[in-house]
Amino acid sequence: MNEAAPEVAAQQVCLGPVRVLMGAEGGRYPDGNSLLVEGERETLVVDPGLGLIARVGTLPPVDRVLNSHCHEDHIAGNHLFPDVPWHLHALDLPGITSLDAMLAIYGLDEPIETAFRELLVSRFHYTPRDDARALHEGDEFDLGGVTLRVIHTPGHTRGHCCFAISWIDGGTPRRLLYLGDIDLASFGPYYGDAWSNLEDFERSIERVREIEADWYVTSHHIGILDERARYLERLERYQAKIGDRERRLLEFLREPHTLDEIAAHRFVYRKEDSVFFAEPVERRSMSQHIDRLLAAGDLRALDGDRYIAG
Ligand SMILES: [Zn+2]
Incomplete structure (x- = not known):
């Protein structure tokens, strides 16, 4: 554990059974926000990022790792949980089986690919695993008093997923929507990898717009939104970046x-x-x-x- 550990460990927000473990600088890349979802029977960690490394020893036992997608910053802490199942959507699953398969997701040319290959291992602790398990649309994890449902939202990668987490709080149903890298950042949607698809991304934005939740959580920058109006406004601005790029292209x-x-x-x-x-x-x-x-x-x-x- 490094000297920053107590400070990092303190940066968390508890929303019912969900702990949002905030990454450094508000989850700014290369770090990210992770979730710890604690049910009566099972505890899951979602998107363990670099920030999880400093929290080792401060977390309860984890039964499973779920990754919203197979990108370096979202799997950077998977290696901290070698003895539990890792779950990724079936379409992103190849990426966790080998470094070559992981690099195919990005589709980089040399010399960039070699530089990135080294970075995946040295900076992001890439750890292959051939027994990771496939997630599919609609899969549910019943953790005991809290349920996590898989929503396939491709575009950023082929297998990108959002997770809807539901529980009852004093008789009131609660829901948290984890958006992964539909991250609502001012940068706008990222669809620049070999496994990205602009039009899938647009459909996924439409899909998450329809999902009502008490909290919306992104893996970077924005973090937690607790008002639907602000969420919709952010989502609108985020989506508008696509049209801005297209207009600027036509102008050019x-x-x-x-x-x-x-x-x-x-x-x-x-x-x-x-x-x-x-x-x-x-x-x-x-x-x-x-x-x-x-x-x-x-x-x-x-x-x-x-x-x-x-
Ligand atoms: Zn990503």
Whole structure:
């Protein structure tokens, strides 16, 4: 345990049987917020992130690990629970079986892939496991007095899931919706990996909009929202980032440009963001916008791999 442990351990919020274990700097990447869900029979940990490492020894025994999806920051604390089952959606499950399979989720080219491969192990404690268990839409975990239901919300990754956690508090039904990386951050939705899909992400946003809960919890930045109006407002702003990127792309394509030039211009990250994998993320994110603008007739392909609006 390091010197920061007591301070880190103190950063938690209890909502009925759910403890939200806040990551460093409000769960800012590479850390994240994790959940501890304590029923009468079983205790689950959801998305154990880097912040869990400093809490070892302060937590009750855990019976299972659930990951909302197979991304480095959400599985960074899985290795702390080697003796209990790990659960991920069936579509993300391959990622936990080997480092090569994990890297396929991102689809990076060299030399970025080698750098990221090293980071997955050294920084995020990537630990393969060949007996992890598959989650499916509608699966329920009855922990004793508290139930967790799996809601498949693909887009960020193929197998991304949200979790609806329900219990009764003094006769009143309570529900907490854990949104994972539908994180409502001002950055907007992230759909820049090989296993991301923009249109699935949009459908997933529509789906979580319909879910009523007393608390909405994200894995980064926003943390806990306890008013539905604020949740809906955040979700609206978050979704609007998709339209903003598309509008800015159309504006840029008043003059013809190639995908290389589009990626270099940056529509997802800001120019000043020093992210070593920004180029492939820009390329993959914006090519999904290009595809649907082409299909809608709002964009034309020209010679020389260039595109123009109209
Ligand atoms: Zn993620």
